[in-house]
Amino acid sequence: NRYITIKNHVDGAPQDSDFKLKSSPLSLSLDPGSHEVIVKNLYVSIDPYLLNRMKSYSFSQQSSAYAVAITPGEDIDAYGVGKVVASGNSKFDKGDIVAGLLKWGEFTVVKPGGMLNKLDLMGFPLSYHVGILGFSGLTAYAGLFEICKPKKGEKVFVSAALGSVGNLVGQFAKVLGCYVVGCAGSNAKVALLKEQLGIDDAFNYREETDLKSTLHRYFPDGIDIYFDNVGGHMQEAVLSNMNINGRIAVCGVISEYTDCGKRAAPSMIDVIYKRIKIQGFLAGDYLNLFGDFLSTTCDYLRTGKIQPLEDISDGVESIPSALINLFGGQNIGKKIVKIAQE
Numbered sequence: 006n007r008y009i010t011i012k013n014h015v016d017g018a019p020q021d022s023d024f025k026l027k028s029s030p031l032s033l034s035l036d037p038g039s040h041e042v043i044v045k046n047l048y049v050s051i052d053p054y055l056l057n058r059m060k061s062y063s064f065s066q067q068s069s070a071y072a073v074a075i076t077p078g079e080d081i082d083a084y085g086v087g088k089v090v091a092s093g094n095s096k097f098d099k100g101d102i103v104a105g106l107l108k109w110g111e112f113t114v115v116k117p118g119g120m121l122n123k124l125d126l127m128g129f130p131l132s133y134h135v136g137i138l139g140f141s142g143l144t145a146y147a148g149l150f151e152i153c154k155p156k157k158g159e160k161v162f163v164s165a166a167l168g169s170v171g172n173l174v175g176q177f178a179k180v181l182g183c184y185v186v187g188c189a190g191s192n193a194k195v196a197l198l199k200e201q202l203g204i205d206d207a208f209n210y211r212e213e214t215d216l217k218s219t220l221h222r223y224f225p226d227g228i229d230i231y232f233d234n235v236g237g238h239m240q241e242a243v244l245s246n247m248n249i250n251g252r253i254a255v256c257g258v259i260s261e262y263t264d265c266g267k268r269a270a271p272s273m274i275d276v277i278y279k280r281i282k283i284q285g286f287l288a289g290d291y292l293n294l295f296g297d298f299l300s301t302t303c304d305y306l307r308t309g310k311i312q313p314l315e316d317i318s319d320g321v322e323s324i325p326s327a328l329i330n331l332f333g334g335q336n337i338g339k340k341i342v343k344i345a346q347e
């Protein structure tokens with residue numbers, strides 16, 4: 006069983022030299038009393054938050070056990086889909102297609118109580134269940150609809166707008182009839198947002214020197230909703246462009262994951278005078294919405310109202326570069342690594 010681990014804690018931007026491909030023997034036979042399940046991993050998710058779990062000062066330790074810190078040398082868990090190859094658990098049979106917390110490797114031994122569910126593909130490719138029909142999709146859906154409560158015609162700004170969560174936020178908001186502007190880190194991404202995804206407008210934040218006036222240019226009448234994937238200076242610039250009673254869903258602050266503690270300081274006076282509602286959230290708290298989210302998203306996909314955006318690399322050895330590239334903005338849509346053929 007080949008799997009990826011970290012050699013050391015990773016406090017700044019991740020590099021190839023932080024990771025190691027390890028191998029250990031794995032027996033595919035299980036004692037029925039073990040209640041364990043062995044899954045052959047097929048697709049695994051690559052998520053920015055995993056970097057926070059790799060830090061020596063782990064965000065996760067500070068934040069009420071949201072996700073446990075990753076110890077150098079140990080295997081790394083991440084969301085994924087796979088196929089059961091051995092089962093000591095009466096709920097699963099060999100051959101079942103499952104989704105859950107798997108490992109960044111070729112196989113996962115899922116302990117009793119581990120997060121694992123049988124997967125109904127509903128006619129969609131397996132990889133969709135890692136991204137658009139998995140946690141990225143639920144994150145976009147819960148953050149936009151539950152936290153921001155958008156209304157038709159409202160003006161929505163989304164950062165990391167061509168990323169996994171961001172592209173869905175923009176697409177969902179467009180289906181509802183909002184005016185949507187996104188930002189991304191290259192001109193090619195800006196073109197894709199406008200031409201392929203039908204987002205009303207977009208800009209390359211790397212080319213802008215004064216984000217407050219940039220946002221004013223794109224939103225002369227102000228922003229009603231900000232879906233924040235990046236934090237930092239963009240968050241600061243957004244606050245001064247928000248409308249009264251605006252809503253901000255703080256989904257992620259990726260610009261702060263690699264900065265070793267330097268932070269922009271958003272102006273709270275805007276929050277007070279404009280009665281802005283800012284709420285952080287975790288998709289995992291909205292599992293009650295999963296059924297609604299899935300039926301809505303499947304319907305939108307089948308009717309062509311939204312489109313899937315995936316960025317898939319091949320093989321367990323490509324996992325480190327897949328994570329590294331998230332922080333360089335090389336991914337377009339959901340970053341997934343295909344580990345094996347079904």
Ligand code: NDP
Binds near residue numbers: 052164171194235339
């Ligand atoms: P993405 O697919 O959006 O990939 C990350 C993107 O972030 C990159 O493509 C890049 O795009 C952008 N980025 C990277 N570094 C920076 C930087 N320094 N400044 C600005 N932008 C940067 O990842 P996800 O969709 O998986 O995650 C998006 C955000 O949502 C993350 O912050 C993540 O932690 C968070 N998240 C939160 C969840 C929750 O439950 N709250 C669940 C899932 C994700 P570009 O620079 O080209 O715009």
